[in-house]
Amino acid sequence: MATRQTHRLARLMMTPSVAALLLWMLVPLALTIWFSFQRYRLTNPAISGFAGFSNFSFFVTDPAFWPAILNTLLIAGGVLVLTAGLGIGLALMLDQPIFGQGIVRILMISPFFVMPPVAAVIWKHELMNPTWGVFASVSRFFGMEPVNWLGSFPLLSIILIVAWQWLPFATLILLTAMQSLSEEQKEAAEMDGANVFRRFWYIILPHLARAITVVILIQTIYLLGVYAEIQITTGGGPGFASTNLPFLIYNVGVLGGNIGAGAAGGLVAVVLANVVAIFLMRAVGRNLDA
Template identity: 60%
Template sequence: MATQSSRAAARLMVAPSVIVLFIWMIVPLALTVFYAFRIYRLLSPERNGWAGLRNFSWFLNAPEFWIAITNTLLLVGGVLVITIVLGILIALLIDQPVWGQGPLRILVISPFFVMPPVAASIWENLFMHPQNGLFAAVSMGLGYKPILFMESYPMSSVIFIVSWEWLPFATLILLTALQSLSSEQLEAAEMDGAPAISRFRYIVLPHLTRAITVVILIQTIFLLGIFGEIFTTTQGGPGSASTTLPYM
């Protein structure tokens, strides 16, 4: 049983880590608030000064503001739906005892280690390029005109690229939760005559609820700050068709 002295010793040992973590979090937050009220030009420091509420006024009155909010919500919602649905399907697939399961898992998680600007450049130049891309070659081979992904479907293209980047994360979280499910429950349900869809709906899916919640929370935090993929591909265009709040 913990005594008062042992609790004090535990707090003392934990204190350095807590202090470092607090500083690591509070300093960027304080600087963000500070620069939000200032005019800051990196290349023209002599023009820096106090802005007051002018930055917020410009931001809220900008014609792209509501478009950026809509695009941000579309980006977050679209990526969450794609990664969760495909993540569950892929997790169910690679959880099966098949040959080559180890290399298959490595292949599935490999996109997560690619830097966002690099991943965006790969998709834009190797796959979605209107002249030299793989999709253009397939379209022209079938007798169709190549699709101008970045011009005609900019937001959908960004959502697709970001989903490809975050799908491994969702798959890993969901696979870990899936492997913690007792096989005896599924076997008992199967022996009782429950079809595969019912076993998934009433046993597997409720078991994955917490994992899905974790995926939603963590991905939402990072998706609200997506910048590199948009800057590398559409640069917020055409016009403001793919402009999000971080890109404004």
């Protein structure tokens, strides 16, 4: 409710943001579409001209294509499940009265401040290294054979690394949401005879619906594009075991020098992102009365 003048002003105020994002979306997208139909090799300028759909068929028939799609979804899904699940647990714990809450909070939030390349370096060299890594030392302490995490369980390892980075974010948002639940509501449920589990299931969890939505939405945005962690830890391998779509596109397009096929892969990724986005909006968007 406001005047037409205010609405005109509002549109004007939105223009810079909308225009910037529109350009940011359309220009690269248009160029990507253009390239995807061109023969374009970095290594051989002689190859040029209209390519039809050959770039797409080249990209789609790459043996890494389907594993990459699957891995992209597994990484996003795995991290989401871990961070949302553990995040709720941590938030429940942090919601209790304890000593040293301030320091605990600082410790818990810290992984969020670590840039992806450093996180990858730390986990690869300090923790997961089968010879001198901490995990190996722990295994030996219990008399077990050290596990070569990145070699034997590359995808799981990457999921763990990324989940470690995003768990603080999920925990904080869930904790804030949990703290906004009125004490009265919890007490009312207690008066009604609900035990701890029922209180969690019927009162706390529904109250967290919006927060969980936000966590899923924001994290998904970042998780579909996980790149640095893979490059530094496994390099997409062994084989294609930890290659995701962004990594494959970079490999084909830039490292492989086939710009056309890389662009085709980019469009596939755009389509996948849209499919996920639509799915997300359907599934959780209603919790978000923006």
